[in-house]
Each structure stands twice: as C-alpha cells, then as structure tokens.
Amino acid sequence: MKIEVLYSEVANLYGDLFNIHYLEKTIPNLTVYYTSLNDKPKFVEHKIDLIYMGPMMERFQEVIINKLKPYKKRIKELIENDTIFLITGNALEIFGSKIDDIKALGIFQYYSKRDFSYHHNSCFIGEFNDMKIVGFKSQFSYTYNNKNNFIKVINGYGMNEQDNNEGIRYHNFIATYLIGPFLIYNPPFTEYLLKLLKYDGNIAIKEAVYEAYNIRKEEYLADNLNFKH
Amino acid sequence: MFYVSLWLSKLYLFLTKNKMNDKAGSLALKLDKNFYRHIKKPNIVIAVTGTNGKTTTCNFLVDLLEKSGYKVTSNKEGANFLPGIAKALMKGVTLFNKAKVDIAIIEFDELGSKKVLPLINPTYIAVTNLFSDTMKRNAHTDYVFSKINEGLPKDSILVLNADDLISSQLGQNNKKIYFGIDKLKTDTKVNHSLVQDIRVCPKCYTPLEFSYFHYHHLGKANCPKCGFTNPLPKYNLTNIDYQNKTITINKEKYLLVNDSLFNIYNELLAITILKEIGVKNINESLKTLEIVKTRYNKIKIKNIEVISQMAKGQNPIAVSRALNYAKDLSGNKEVIIILDDIYDYEALDRSEVMSWIYDSDFEALNDPSIKKVIIGGFRAYDYKVRTLLAGVAPNKVFTSRSEVDTYKYLDLKKIDKVIIIHDIYLNKKALEIISKIKGELE
Numbered sequence: 295m296k297i298e299v300l301y302s303e304v305a306n307l308y309g310d311l312f313n314i315h316y317l318e319k320t321i322p323n324l325t326v327y328y329t330s331l332n333d334k335p336k337f338v339e340h341k342i343d344l345i346y347m348g349p350m351m352e353r354f355q356e357v358i359i360n361k362l363k364p365y366k367k368r369i370k371e372l373i374e375n376d377t378i379f380l381i382t383g384n385a386l387e388i389f390g391s392k393i394d395d396i397k398a399l400g401i402f403q404y405y406s407k408r409d410f411s412y413h414h415n416s417c418f419i420g421e422f423n424d425m426k427i428v429g430f431k432s433q434f435s436y437t438y439n440n441k442n443n444f445i446k447v448i449n450g451y452g453m454n455e456q457d458n459n460e461g462i463r464y465h466n467f468i469a470t471y472l473i474g475p476f477l478i479y480n481p482p483f484t485e486y487l488l489k490l491l492k493y494d495g496n497i498a499i500k501e502a503v504y505e506a507y508n509i510r511k512e513e514y515l516a517d518n519l520n521f522k523h
Numbered sequence: 524m525f526y527v528s529l530w531l532s533k534l535y536l537f538l539t540k541n542k543m544n545d546k547a548g549s550l551a552l553k554l555d556k557n558f559y560r561h562i563k564k565p566n567i568v569i570a571v572t573g574t575n576g577k578t579t580t581c582n583f584l585v586d587l588l589e590k591s592g593y594k595v596t597s598n599k600e601g602a603n604f605l606p607g608i609a610k611a612l613m614k615g616v617t618l619f620n621k622a623k624v625d626i627a628i629i630e631f632d633e634l635g636s637k638k639v640l641p642l643i644n645p646t647y648i649a650v651t652n653l654f655s656d657t658m659k660r661n662a663h664t665d666y667v668f669s670k671i672n673e674g675l676p677k678d679s680i681l682v683l684n685a686d687d688l689i690s691s692q693l694g695q696n697n698k699k700i701y702f703g704i705d706k707l708k709t710d711t712k713v714n715h716s717l718v719q720d721i722r723v724c725p726k727c728y729t730p731l732e733f734s735y736f737h738y739h740h741l742g743k744a745n746c747p748k749c750g751f752t753n754p755l756p757k758y759n760l761t762n763i764d765y766q767n768k769t770i771t772i773n774k775e776k777y778l779l780v781n782d783s784l785f786n787i788y789n790e791l792l793a794i795t796i797l798k799e800i801g802v803k804n805i806n807e808s809l810k811t812l813e814i815v816k817t818r819y820n821k822i823k824i825k826n827i828e829v830i831s832q833m834a835k836g837q838n839p840i841a842v843s844r845a846l847n848y849a850k851d852l853s854g855n856k857e858v859i860i861i862l863d864d865i866y867d868y869e870a871l872d873r874s875e876v877m878s879w880i881y882d883s884d885f886e887a888l889n890d891p892s893i894k895k896v897i898i899g900g901f902r903a904y905d906y907k908v909r910t911l912l913a914g915v916a917p918n919k920v921f922t923s924r925s926e927v928d929t930y931k932y933l934d935l936k937k938i939d940k941v942i943i944i945h946d947i948y949l950n951k952k953a954l955e956i957i958s959k960i961k962g963e964l965e
C-alpha cells in the first residue's frame with residue numbers, strides 16, 4: 295500500500311502528520327512518500343492509494359496552489375476514479391475556486407475567506423455514517439458554498455458560521471477543517487478508512503484510542519456545552 | 524489629571540502593599556487616559572518578548588542589574604500588558620514624576636506589540652525566540668511575527684537571536700544586535716524534535732540545509748539556492764563547560780546559572796544586554812543568581828531527588844524541552860506529567876485543542892532510564908495514547924484523573940529521581956505531590 299504526503303515541510307502545523315504516523319503503526323509494509331515543494335508529486339505518474347495534505351500557514355497556500363496547478367487535470371481524474379484523498383485543516387481551501395482574491399485550483403466550486411483579526415478556536419462533535427466524529431478547529435478562515443457535505447454538526451461550527459455541515463466528501467475525496475491527528479481522535483472513522491483502503495487488520499493501540507475517544511465523545515455530547523461561541 | 528492619577532495609584536499601591544496584581548496600574552490608566560505620555564520614563568527602557576524564556580530573562584535582568592547597583596523597576600510582579608506595565612512605570616517615579624530608577628525592564632506579550640511599544644518607546648527590544656506556541660492564542664509563527672513587527676518603533680535597537688531564522692528577521696529598518704550559540708558538542712546534524720518551525724527558505728521556498736541544530740529550528744542553516752542564512756552574532760557563546768559551570772562568550776568566561784540550553788539562551792541574552800549598557804563585573808552578580816523556584820525546583824528526600832519542572836501546557840517547545848530534560852538526567856527515573864488546562868475544562872464554551880501533544884516530543888519518554896510515566900488530570904487518556912504512540916511500553920504508563928494521586932503509582936524503592944512536569948497553574952498540585960512523596964519516605 296502506498297501513501298503520498300504532500301509538502302509536509304510546510305503543511306504540518308498542528309501535529310497533523312500523526313495521521314500518517316498512526317497509519318504507519320497500523321498497516322505493516324506501508325510505503326509513505328514525503329513529497330517536498332521542489333519534487334514532482336508521485337501521484338502524477340504512479341498509483342497511490344491515499345494522498346494526504348495537512349494545514350499550513352496562509353502564505354504557503356498560494357505557493358502550493360502554484361505547485362499543484364500543472365496537475366489539476368490529473369487530480370480531477372484521480373478523484374473521479376475514487377482515489378482516496380485525506381485533506382485536513384486549511385489545505386482543503388486549495389482545492390476550491392478561490393481564497394480571498396487568490397485563484398485556487400478550482401477543482402470544487404466552494405470558496406474561502408480569511409479574517410486575520412479573528413482566530414477561530416473550537417471543539418467539535420458531529421456525525422458521519424452513524425459514527426460520532428470529534429475534533430478541534432483552529433483557523434482564520436471559513437469556506438462557503440460547499441455542495442458535498444461530509445460531517446453533520448451536532449455541537450460546534452461547520453464550514454462557516456451558518457453551515458451545519460463540516461468538511462467535504464466527494465467520491466473518496468475527504469476533507470475537513472478538523473486539525474491535529476484526526477484519525478487518532480476518531481477510531482471508528484479510521485476503521486472506515488481502512489475498509490476504503492481494503493485493509494482488514496486492527497487499528498494500532500485500539501483499546502487506548504477507543505478509551506480516549508469514548509471519554510471525549512461523552513464529554514462533548516453533554517447538553518450544557520456550547521462550542522458555538 | 525496626571526498627578527491625581529499618579530498619586531492615587533501610588534496611594535493604592537502603598538495601602539495594598541504591592542500585591543501581585545495590576546489594579547494600581549488599571550487605576551492610573553483610568554484616571555489619566557494619557558498616563559503613558561505623561562509618566563517620566565527612566566533613561567533606559569528594555570522591553571522583552573518572545574515565545575519562550577521572556578519571564579526568566581526579565582528576572583535575570585532585574586536581579587543582575589540590581590546586584591550591580593542599578594535602580595530598576597519592572598513588571599515582574601504583574602502581567603505583561605498595559606496595566607502591569609503602567610504599574611511598573613509608576614513605581615519608577617517620585618511623587619513629582621521624577622525618574623527614581625535608572626532602568627525599566629518590561630516584559631510584553633508578543634501580540635501586544637502594537638499597543639505597548641509606541642507608548643514606552645524602548646531603548647532596546649529583545650526577542651528571545653519565536654516558536655509554535657499555544658495555538659489558541661498564537662495561531663502560528665507567521666501570525667506572531669507580523670504582530671510583533673507591526674509595533675516596533677523605528678528608533679528602538681533590537682536584540683535578536685541569530686540562531687533563530689524566524690525572529691532574527693524582525694524589524695527590517697531597525698538597528699539590530701544579535702546573540703547566538705556556536706556549534707556545540709550536543710548539537711545534532713538532524714533535528715530529532717517534531718516541531719521545526721522553519722524548514723524552507725523564506726525568500727525562495729527552497730528546503731534549507733542545516734549544518735547543525737541546537738534544538739528545534741535553532742541552529743545554523745543556509746539556502747542552497749539564494750544563500751539566505753543566519754545573521755552573525757555580536758555576542759557569540761562558543762563553549763559550555765558543564766563540569767566547571769562556565770560559559771564562554773566572546774572569549775570571556777561567565778558562570779553558568781542553569782545547565783539546560785533553554786536557560787543558557789536566557790542567560791546569554793541577559794549578558795548581551797548588560798554588556799551593551801556597560802555593566803561591569805557581571806560574574807560577581809551571576810554568583811548568586813537563581814531561577815525562580817516555582818519554575819524549577821530540586822530537593823532531596825532521603826535518597827531520592829525530586830525535581831519539579833514547570834512547562835507551559837499547550838506550548839509544545841516548553842513541554843518538549845522538559846521531556847528531554849527528564850530523559851537526559853542521570854539515574855533511574857519516574858516521570859509525572861500534569862499539564863491540563865484546568866480553566867478551559869471548567870468552561871462550558873471550552874475550546875481546548877489537544878493536538879499540541881502531537882507537536883511535543885513524548886518520544887523522549889521512550890528511554891530505558893525512565894521506568895514509569897504517570898499522567899494525571901482529566902485529559903490523562905489523551906496523553907496516554909500519545910505516550911504509547913511514542914513507543915513507551917504499555918506496562919510503564921499509568922493514568923489518574925486526580926493530579927495528586929499520581930504519587931500512588933511511584934515505585935520509590937527502585938528509582939533515583941522523580942521528575943514532575945507541571946503546568947504554570949498546577950504548581951500547587953506539584954507541591955502537594957512532593958509533600959505526599961515526603962510522607963511516603965519519611
């Protein structure tokens with residue numbers, strides 16, 4: 295099995311690479327390619343099972359858009375052919391139509407707006423395929439006009455102040471603003487992802503991650519908490 | 524209104540006997556909106572900020588200057604924002620607004636630069652370093668960098684860390700003095716820490732080539748494409764002699780105050796500033812310099828050394844340094860970790876982002892000399908997952924919802940040292956744990 299991690303030298307802001315380290319602990323004989331800004335992405339010419347990119351400082355979004363622009367057609371084709379993409383944090387904005395006035399890849403029609411005077415932080419709980427999804431947000435931007443919803447919000451913010459849905463799901467393109475090691479926080483989702491990857495082993499340190507997940511889930515489901523502040 | 528403001532706030536300070544709060548400063552600002560313009564500032568104002576080490580550096584500066592015979596005011600008994608700084612300045616003048624101190628040492632918050640600096644117009648602005656910090660407040664280094672930059676008065680002289688390719692780029696139009704630590708025996712060719720806040724050239728985005736790392740991104744690098752590199756330090760620390768407890772800066776020897784590199788940077792910065800303002804006999808004052816006990820404390824109970832090390836929770840660099848410090852101590856050890864954000868957990872609109880533990884070097888705990896890792900607090904289960912993923916054997920990891928009860932898991936017969944790594948606000952709990960250990964041993 296092959297995973298490609300895009301531009302981790304700049305797109306790993308909040309411990310997000312542990313999404314990949316966790317998959318490495320889980321799946322034996324996993325090959326992970328770390329593609330740097332000056333490299334040609336592996337997915338252009340090779341079959342990759344999962345393509346990952348995490349959050350970054352805003353100035354790097356434009357740099358990465360320019361790096362990926364030549365491969366827009368290829369990315370579209372991979373998405374339509376059900377290649378798995380896992381895109382976390384503001385990396386998802388790169389695949390939309392624009393970020394403020396910056397023209398993005400335009401693979402999806404959604405667009406994003408930044409506001410550096412307001413740094414958004416919140417906890418999150420939502421639902422996807424009967425699974426509770428928990429996580430955290432920390433961002434300067436919101437995204438609008440997304441048509442391909444991923445997680446239904448139970449408590450917290452969606453893609454923007456009004457949206458009751460979080461993230462993007464189109465074929466196997468999965469993206470979310472939830473930062474950090476999303477896969478470690480959400481063992482049921484990780485097991486779902488493993489099925490998509492056609493891997494049938496157990497997740498690493500299953501008992502401990504489920505224990506932490508269950509405690510967080512119960513905590514975040516409490517009626518008196520309000521993550522939308 | 525200024526004198527009413529000055530006198531009443533001085534009276535308030537006198538009556539309340541200089542409590543550790545900023546009410547006198549708030550009062551002064553309320554009574555005179557232009558208090559900062561009216562108050563007489565001392566001849567030298569030194570403002571200090573940065574992600575890590577600003578408080579310790581300020582404490583060093585105040586102590587060293589006072590020991591050298593200077594009269595000093597500072598905001599070390601208050602907060603690092605407008606009221607705390609107003610209080611410091613107010614303490615530095617007579618009832619008739621004449622400066623009665625030579626120097627003000629002002630710690631200021633990185634995000635407060637634009638509000639604070641133009642009001643106090645510092646002679647020197649020192650920045651210890653810039654790293655990933657509490658993400659809730661500080662987002663990322665680009666954000667903090669731009670926040671500091673937007674407040675720098677053009678005449679202030681910047682004192683910057685040459686080993687930090689981020690903060691050393693501050694203040695394009697200011698005069699700058701750099702301090703730095705040369706290549707050390709303990710340096711590494713590759714970075715073993717998770718966080719490295721700069722990996723590509725800020726000018727051309729080419730991956731930087733590091734010739735060595737002190738820790739995280741502090742070290743020496745250059746860009747193979749455009750030649751971007753570290754500035755040259757005017758104050759260059761070339762040797763640390765741990766045996767004889769000395770450091771060498773520009774060929775002069777100074778006493779070593781604390782043997783963690785983290786604190787050596789603070790000492791180097793303090794010495795840099797003292798040299799710049801012409802202080803003599805620095806070693807005489809260094810002899811009796813200590814780190815505040817709530818930040819670091821070491822006591823011997825029977826045969827066991829108990830060390831408490833404060834580390835700002837949610838600050839991956841501070842926590843990584845503390846974890847590595849625990850690893851590097853000699854002997855067999857057990858480590859207690861209590862780092863929860865107790866205030867956030869009590870809030871119904873809580874927003875504690877726990878991902879910072881995945882930016883912190885828990886891998887340091889995966890060392891044969893560390894016999895147990897005991898984690899206390901309501902987020903203990905998150906830390907447990909993190910510790911297991913660092914490769915620590917499951918039978919060495921223990922959790923307890925109560926911070927103090929962590930002591931119950933210690934195996935005091937088998938070890939030489941206990942290290943308690945605690946958050947700023949959990950100092951009391953750390954003291955309770957120490958007294959429980961005392962109870963067990965005595």
Ligand SMILES: [Zn+2]
Pocket residue numbers: 724725726727728729746747748749750751
């Ligand atoms: Zn360059």
